[in-house]
Amino acid sequence: MGVVEDRGGPVVLDREVSRRGFLKTAAAVGAALSAAGVGGFGVAVRQVQAQSKEYTTYQGLGDVKILSFAYLLEELEGTFYDQGVKSGIFSGEALTFITDIRDNEMAHAQALASTLQKAGAPVPQTPNFTFPNGTFSDTGAFLKLAATFEPTGIGAYQGAAPALKNKDYLAAAISIHNSECRHWDAIKILQGVVPPNNVPFEKALTLQTVQSRVKPFGITG
Amino acid sequence: MREQTGTEAAVLEGTRSRGDFFKMAGLAGAGAVLGSVALAPKAFAQSGDLGIANFALTLEYLEATFYENAVNSGVLSGDALKVVTALRDHEQAHVDALVSLIKSAGGTPVSKPQFTFPSGATSSESSILNLAATLEPVGVGAYLGAAPLIQSPDVLAAAGSIAGVEGEHVTAVNNLLGNAAATLEAFPAALSKDEVLAKIAPFLGMGSMMETGGGSRRDWYRNAHV
Numbered sequence: 001m002g003v004v005e006d007r008g009g010p011v012v013l014d015r016e017v018s019r020r021g022f023l024k025t026a027a028a029v030g031a032a033l034s035a036a037g038v039g040g041f042g043v044a045v046r047q048v049q050a051q052s053k054e055y056t057t058y059q060g061l062g063d064v065k066i067l068s069f070a071y072l073l074e075e076l077e078g079t080f081y082d083q084g085v086k087s088g089i090f091s092g093e094a095l096t097f098i099t100d101i102r103d104n105e106m107a108h109a110q111a112l113a114s115t116l117q118k119a120g121a122p123v124p125q126t127p128n129f130t131f132p133n134g135t136f137s138d139t140g141a142f143l144k145l146a147a148t149f150e151p152t153g154i155g156a157y158q159g160a161a162p163a164l165k166n167k168d169y170l171a172a173a174i175s176i177h178n179s180e181c182r183h184w185d186a187i188k189i190l191q192g193v194v195p196p197n198n199v200p201f202e203k204a205l206t207l208q209t210v211q212s213r214v215k216p217f218g219i220t221g
Numbered sequence: 222m223r224e225q226t227g228t229e230a231a232v233l234e235g236t237r238s239r240g241d242f243f244k245m246a247g248l249a250g251a252g253a254v255l256g257s258v259a260l261a262p263k264a265f266a267q268s269g270d271l272g273i274a275n276f277a278l279t280l281e282y283l284e285a286t287f288y289e290n291a292v293n294s295g296v297l298s299g300d301a302l303k304v305v306t307a308l309r310d311h312e313q314a315h316v317d318a319l320v321s322l323i324k325s326a327g328g329t330p331v332s333k334p335q336f337t338f339p340s341g342a343t344s345s346e347s348s349i350l351n352l353a354a355t356l357e358p359v360g361v362g363a364y365l366g367a368a369p370l371i372q373s374p375d376v377l378a379a380a381g382s383i384a385g386v387e388g389e390h391v392t393a394v395n396n397l398l399g400n401a402a403a404t405l406e407a408f409p410a411a412l413s414k415d416e417v418l419a420k421i422a423p424f425l426g427m428g429s430m431m432e433t434g435g436g437s438r439r440d441w442y443r444n445a446h447v
Contacts, residue, residue: 053378055374093402097401097402100402104407108407158385161368161378162381170369171369172408174364174365174368175410177384178387178409179405179406179409180385181386182389182404182405183405184389185392185393185396189393194303194304195303196304197304197307197386197389198307200314200386201314201382202385203382204381204382
């Protein structure tokens, strides 16, 4: 299950030690020092800038294909959480979280489908998704898988957003992206991660990375 | 803290009602089109990418300063201390990243304003978490409102990365207050620049306005972000 292992870990940033000192050094010695990790300032910058090119992998697709792909991701997540809700393994606050997340994913899928229809584009057929054995019989296994789906969705929206030409779609995508980030935090809360807010910068993913992560579950587009 | 209660209520109320609207729209399936989420007020458009980045920098300075005060207050312990320490570290990292982004684009980062916090803002865990729960959705709303107006895909990529983290903060803080479920919204709300400014105005003293050359709030804004 490469999806489970391939989870992007928290990006660790060094705090700025001495901005002035770093800038002086950088000016004298050049960017190589920053690349070598001298100066937390440079590290912070590089973390953000390192995330700023994934969008190029979505640029050739066009808005409709990006929305169609996003729709399939939402269908995958919505199906996953729906089965989680119906599995009976969750109760109390966990059940509330999983139910809310399911409803959010389904609202995302519905909004994307409506937008595709309005654009005169077909809504993709929902594949028969497959999940690993035991996913819906054990809360730990379910949450572990959820904790891979969420950063994948986050990475997809974050990567695709700058490639969207229609600004209305972009506004929606960035709002949905924020919703997915809240989901990830809620999943980490259920996993007992303290603090759950353990990522200083969300990571964008390339189209190819997202595709390879969701392929085992039945999304082949 | 007392005087902030109204602001907080307004922030949360605004977020909730807009979220509910889209949730309803989505579930009803009738008018559920992504275009309807585009609330991006044209107010952001005037300032350009550098102006937006500097505006974001001001917000990050505000959050970083508040959380630094909160961590140093000594009233936090356990999970709350861990969550708020991470908040502080993240906001400081956002400050550093935005400063660099602005400089690399040839701009001048705004200097850190002198912030004013309500008395008692960091006197208890509850007051800290409540103000945090007020500030975080403002940050999210600002980034969501600004995103469609950002021209450079690189700046947009950075803004998206930071906005998502602020979204995580909303949930993490509210979890400590027992309200996490309420933050699981399908379409978190965008805010206009004026809305954001109104929310943060109480934290900006006259000193900071003078510093950037403006007497009025609007002057402060224009001078700071052009």
